[in-house]
Amino acid sequence: MTVTTSVEKNGDAAGPEKLLAPVLSAHWDEPRSWTLESYRRHDGYKGLRKALAMDPDDVIAYVKEAGLRGRGGAGFPTGMKWQFIPQGDGKPHYLVVNADESEPGTCKDIPLLFANPHSLIEGIAIACHAIRSAHAFIYLRGETVPVLRRLHEAVREAREAGLVGPDALGPGKPLEITVHAGAGAYICGEETALLDSLEGRRGQPRLRPPFPAVAGLYACPTVVNNVESIASVPAIMHRGKEWFRSMGSEKSPGFTLYSLSGHVVNPGQYEAPLGITLRQLLDMSGGIRPGHRLKFWTPGGSSTPMFTDEHLDVPLDYEGVGAAGSMLGTKALQCFDETTCVVRAVTRWTEFYAHESCGKCTPCREGTYWLVQLLRDIEDGKGVMTDLDKLNDIADNINGKSFCALGDGAASPIFSSLKYFREEYEEHITGRGCPFDPAKSTLWADDPKTAHLEVKA
Structure with missing residues (x-):
């Protein structure tokens, strides 16, 4: 698996890369970036230390005030989702992390887990403290075996360091993390289908109400969050809610990962404040492949309404994309040039x-x-x-x-x-057929060895 750092060295200090805000991806390119030692070298687990010194309800309020919105598609406020968990009900509370990344074009959570799994583990510890949970589950797409191994190793490291296990969240407050490999079904990205799969049943969406916050995993109060949502929490706790709100827009604050793919010169992960435009991202990535122009693109994966070259300057935040007629979704920016049918x-x-x-x-x-x-x-x-x-x-x-x-x-x-x-x-x-030449509709059309390959959208 190739991990691309969010920082692109395409210009001088005043160049377009200054628009980026590498936080989660800041150290992806370092040797052994996935280890506990490397993570701690870059202020790892300092956010957890601050959170454990706070009352759980104050942690929830802090995340709400920071304005963190879910990074899995719908953009629902993370702190508000945590607040829905009933307290004093006498039932176990669960945190479930949705790592079943299956949306065509979406490729942010898997690189994040591969290069920086401890950001997720620290975020899990903070979230479990906030919702008063002793057990978290990570539901990972099972085909990603290298990521599965890294996650297991990261949990083992955290356990040896006392960050997972008995008294991990304080005296008498244990934390257990279970890494579960799914069988590769797109439907399991839907949170209630994921819960059914986690319980050993066929993954199918549940009738709601009741909602997971009331009766989720094992009929107990459950929070289901995306990987990036939980992994963003440690930086918020460590650097402060004002720092987080200094990026992005008023209603869509903070940084996020944009997955740029398709007919672009330098595809990869670009971590930037919400509200950046595709035109700016293309400037940083070398643009559309030479000799071609942008025809259409998706702002959030194939399940979001497509845009055209007329939408290059739409702010890529929840409100801007929504006002233009689409959804930000998972921020999977698939770009297609004029050779694509x-x-x-x-x-x-x-x-x-x-x-x-x-x-x-x-x-x-x-x-x-x-x-x-x-x-x-x-x-x-x-x-x-x-x-x-x-x-x-x-x-x-x-x-x-x-x-x-x-x-x-x-x-x-x-x-x-x-x-x-x-x-x-x-x-x-x-015309009784497709007017496009399949050989030209490829990322490698100039290479005679691969000119016959057709791009699969």
Whole structure:
């Protein structure tokens, strides 16, 4: 696995890299950055020391005042989610960290865990102190075996140092961390499906209410947070809420990881304050591959409505992206140049959603199947004009009517691609096939050895 540091050495001290704010990724490029020794060398576990000296309710209030919002997609305030946990109920409380990173284009949590797992462990300890929990679970995507090994090693190191185990959170206050490897299902990224999987059942979303904060894992009060959300807490506790709020915008403060991929010169993780624009990130990453221009891109993975080159200056925070008609999501910025066929890209995404549908609800189970059939016909030149209205109608019957939000994600590429590129769909139908040359729609088109490879969106 290759880990790319967030700091790009592309200019002088006044260059565009000054826009970056490396915190989680500041030391990814150091030798053995994943070890406890390396983490402590960079102020590791100082935030925990400060948190343990505070009352749990004060820690929750501090995180709320800092304005940290969930980094897993929806952007729900982290401190508010912690506050929902009932106190004095006599039940065990659990923290579950969602590391089942499965969204197409999203690749921030896995590099973070690979290069800096102790930031997550420290964040877990702080969160467990705040919600009065003695047991945390990390639900990791099981295919990432190197990350699984590093997580187990980091937990072992923390246990040897007394940061996990009996009295880890103070006299008589134990902390246990269980690392659980999932079986690789997209649906398990949905928090209630994750809880069912963690309990040993098939991963499918639960009917709500009750919500996890009241009856989550083992029917006990549970907080489910994304990896990056929890890993951001130690820096907030150590450096202060004012420092955190000095970055980003008023409603979307702080730093975050942007995953830049696709037809760009230097793809990778770029850690910057919320509100940076894609134009700025492209300036730092070398831009779109030479000789080409940006055609469309996703602000938060394939489940968010796509943008075009007209949206290069949209602030990449929750409010800015929402006002422009999409969602920030996981901040997975997939960039596609003019050689990419929109119909082909949307077809590949929709095939993924159809394959990964858990099948629990009819709109998603049946709708994604029929979307794939229509899209394949259009791509192959077998479609008719009325198919475009059918696509829109089926997507509308999925959106907002499926059991969980993953159905909405399947509909988003349909709506947005028809909005911005309807004429391209029509060209497939009238021209009886795709007008794009698959050999040119690749990241390596200039290499004769790989020019035949087709980009899989």
